[in-house]
Amino acid sequence: xxxxxxxxxxxxxxxxxxxxxxxxxxxxxxxxxxxxxxxxxxxxxxxxxxxxxxxxxxxxxxxxxxxxxxxxxxxxxxxxxxxxxxxxxxxxxxxxxxxxxxxxxxxxxxxxxxxxxxxxxxxxxxxxxxxxxxxxxxxxxxxxxxxxxxxxxxxxxxxxxxxxxxxxxxxxxxxxxxxxxxxxxxxxxxxxxxxxxxxxxxxxxxxxxxxxxxxxxxxxxxxxxxxxxxxxxxxxxxxxxxxxxxxxxxxxxxxxxxxxxxxxxxxxxxxxxxxxxxxxxxxxxxxxxxxxxxxxxxxxxxxxxxxxxxxxxxxxxxxxxxxxxxxxxxxxxxxxxxxxxxxxxxxxxxxxxxxxxxxxxxxxxxxxxxxxxxxxxxxxxxxxxxxxxxxxxxxxxxxxxxxxxxxxxxxxxxxxxxxxxxxxxxxxxxxxxxxxxxxxxxxxxxxxxxxxxxxxxxxxxxxxxxxxxxxxxxxxxxxxxxxxxxxxxxxxxxxxx
Amino acid sequence: xxxxxxxxxxxxxxxxxxxxxxxxxxxxxxxxxxxxxxxxxxxxxxxxxxxxxxxxxxxxxxxxxxxxxxxxxxxxxxxxxxxxxxxxxxxxxxxxxxxxxxxxxxxxxxxxxxxxxxxxxxxxxxxxxxxxxxxxxxxxxxxxxxxxxxxxxxxxxxxxxxxxxxxxxxxx
Numbered sequence: 001x002x003x004x005x006x007x008x009x010x011x012x013x014x015x016x017x018x019x020x021x022x023x024x025x026x027x028x029x030x031x032x033x034x035x036x037x038x039x040x041x042x043x044x045x046x047x048x049x050x051x052x053x054x055x056x057x058x059x060x061x062x063x064x065x066x067x068x069x070x071x072x073x074x075x076x077x078x079x080x081x082x083x084x085x086x087x088x089x090x091x092x093x094x095x096x097x098x099x100x101x102x103x104x105x106x107x108x109x110x111x112x113x114x115x116x117x118x119x120x121x122x123x124x125x126x127x128x129x130x131x132x133x134x135x136x137x138x139x140x141x142x143x144x145x146x147x148x149x150x151x152x153x154x155x156x157x158x159x160x161x162x163x164x165x166x167x168x169x170x171x172x173x174x175x176x177x178x179x180x181x182x183x184x185x186x187x188x189x190x191x192x193x194x195x196x197x198x199x200x201x202x203x204x205x206x207x208x209x210x211x212x213x214x215x216x217x218x219x220x221x222x223x224x225x226x227x228x229x230x231x232x233x234x235x236x237x238x239x240x241x242x243x244x245x246x247x248x249x250x251x252x253x254x255x256x257x258x259x260x261x262x263x264x265x266x267x268x269x270x271x272x273x274x275x276x277x278x279x280x281x282x283x284x285x286x287x288x289x290x291x292x293x294x295x296x297x298x299x300x301x302x303x304x305x306x307x308x309x310x311x312x313x314x315x316x317x318x319x320x321x322x323x324x325x326x327x328x329x330x331x332x333x334x335x336x337x338x339x340x341x342x343x344x345x346x347x348x349x350x351x352x353x354x355x356x357x358x359x360x361x362x363x364x365x366x367x368x369x370x371x372x373x374x375x376x377x378x379x380x381x382x383x384x385x386x387x388x389x390x391x392x393x394x395x396x397x398x399x400x401x402x403x404x405x406x407x408x409x410x411x412x413x414x415x416x417x418x419x420x421x422x423x424x425x426x427x428x429x430x431x432x433x434x435x436x437x438x439x440x441x442x443x444x445x446x447x448x449x450x451x452x453x454x455x456x457x458x459x460x461x462x463x464x465x466x467x468x469x470x471x472x473x474x475x476x477x478x479x480x481x482x483x484x485x486x487x488x489x490x491x492x493x494x495x496x497x
Numbered sequence: 498x499x500x501x502x503x504x505x506x507x508x509x510x511x512x513x514x515x516x517x518x519x520x521x522x523x524x525x526x527x528x529x530x531x532x533x534x535x536x537x538x539x540x541x542x543x544x545x546x547x548x549x550x551x552x553x554x555x556x557x558x559x560x561x562x563x564x565x566x567x568x569x570x571x572x573x574x575x576x577x578x579x580x581x582x583x584x585x586x587x588x589x590x591x592x593x594x595x596x597x598x599x600x601x602x603x604x605x606x607x608x609x610x611x612x613x614x615x616x617x618x619x620x621x622x623x624x625x626x627x628x629x630x631x632x633x634x635x636x637x638x639x640x641x642x643x644x645x646x647x648x649x650x651x652x653x654x655x656x657x658x659x660x661x662x663x664x665x666x667x668x669x
Contacts, residue, residue, distance in 0.1 A: 102662075106661035106662055107521075107661070109520075109559070109628070111520045111524050112517065115516065327559055379552070379554060381554075381555035383555070
């Protein structure tokens with residue numbers, strides 16, 4: 001019997017530590033990925049598939065770099081895994097920790113945190129190297145990895161369940177567009193240039209009065225003086241930009257929520273684009289934050305005003321801002337102001353690109369936060385960048401947006417008086433929603449607040465002619481224009497009331 | 498030998514504490530943001546200075562930099578002279594002089610065409626780290642001069658308070 005016990009196959013003896021070794025390395029990766037999973041899960045509605053892939057690649061590269069440094073120092077896979085486990089979270093959540101400490105001790109700065117981290121890290125490396133046995137380290141790796149795996153599963157489970165419970169959207173787009181286009185009798189030579197400017201978070205008159213007490217009548221008067229047709233009671237269907245914009249580019253209300261795959265599918269060949277393409281239109285895109293993911297094959301011209309790390313709402317940016325690397329994201333707010341001005345300038349110049357048949361789609365994450373300017377265009381303090389509590393912060397940026405919009409459309413009309421210019425918000429000012437989400441301030445009547453938060457800017461310059469759009473959603477505004485221009489007979493869909 | 502080891506550990510610990518405590522000063526030094534406190538006589542003010550401070554920003558970034566922009570000149574400037582501007586922050590104990598970069602401005606020269614002032618070096622901007630000055634109430638003086646000539650100064654009508662990482666108008 002004794003002999004039998006000692007003759008355990010050699011391969012099995014070797015295999016067990018190898019599996020544990022590998023599991024330890026995976027455990028360190030799981031812990032490095034935890035902030036990614038946590039923040040991705042909480043911002044899922046705002047993220048695109050490319051965001052998720054790029055950020056995952058960034059986190060894995062960071063983990064690999066840490067692991068290789070630790071391996072070079074400790075020359076042991078299990079100890080390097082443990083050292084990576086110990087270092088990954090403090091590095092990933094460094095800024096959160098620093099902010100917490102600064103609330104108590106304002107004289108503690110970034111460099112203090114760095115010195116402390118390096119000191120503790122060196123001491124830990126020495127302890128791991130001298131005092132911890134490989135066997136103990138292997139066990140610790142597995143225990144900590146297991147705990148974080150459970151935390152990750154707990155985090156993602158509600159989203160996964162929600163995904164399977166939600167009905168799939170019917171994304172049959174395109175329809176008989178080509179037949180309709182062939183049947184239209186209008187001469188293709190005279191199709192006017194079209195401009196669709198989507199201003200993120202640009203509230204309509206009703207929502208603005210409710211949440212800021214401001215009467216934006218002067219802005220509407222100025223638009224009407226330029227022969228715009230305005231609607232003060234238009235509403236979006238949802239409060240989510242990604243959903244609203246995907247729907248409106250397909251001229252249909254396809255879904256309340258899209259999965260990433262569904263949204264990507266719906267934007268592969270959006271109905272509005274395929275229809276206009278069949279009419280012989282070229283496309284020009286102003287793509288703030290590279291938010292619009294229409295395939296480049298549609299586009300003849302494109303203006304992307306910022307690189308990946310300058311964008312405001314992507315996961316990579318969120319993760320960097322929470323981490324020890326947050327200083328690379330610090331940049332003067334003037335950069336954002338310059339970017340905004342550059343986009344409006346490009347909008348003006350779009351009226352000089354082609355005389356006819358150019359469709360310009362401009363997505364401006366403005367007056368959406370970051371709130372960086374007051375009504376005079378002067379910079380705001382950093383504390384106001386995402387201050388949902390102070391409605392005046394939003395209002396100041398909206399008033400500045402009024403000026404930029406008027407300036408832009410004025411020049412476009414001068415250069416291109418036959419143009420069709422559509423100015424819309426994708427949703428209104430969502431203060432009530434964010435006060436509840438961020439600060440737990442409950443809405444007394446959520447349905448009523450959603451009604452006002454969905455009130456949007458809606459104004460159309462139709463070659464200087466009258467067009468009744470009062471109360472129309474942006475989808476119905478676009479359908480009306482398409483019918484008026486091309487006689488497609490699209491008709492209206494149910495309103496967003 | 499054992500005593501030497503203990504001494505070494507104590508020395509390393511003391512060095513670490515010194516580095517930690519003075520790290521802000523070290524960072525300010527290496528980034529060129531150290532400000533030298535001195536006694537500056539601000540009792541003589543000139544009525545001949547025209548100036549405007551367009552913007553004093555909130556402290557921004559890791560070093561909590563405050564940017565100040567505006568324009569300033571002495572009505573007695575000679576044509577073609579090299580002009581300079583600096584700002585003086587006068588605190589409870591010491592004052593800090595911050596040199597500014599100057600720019601030409603036809604707009605300001607045109608606005609003051611009656612004074613026949615030429616457009617050179619009328620606008621200015623500068624920045625400083627609030628970490629480089631002690632807490633307290635600060636008066637701001639704008640100092641202007643032509644190179645090789647005596648300076649003149651004027652006091653800004655707003656006073657500021659530096660507290661922690663903040664730099665804000667007194668009373669706000």
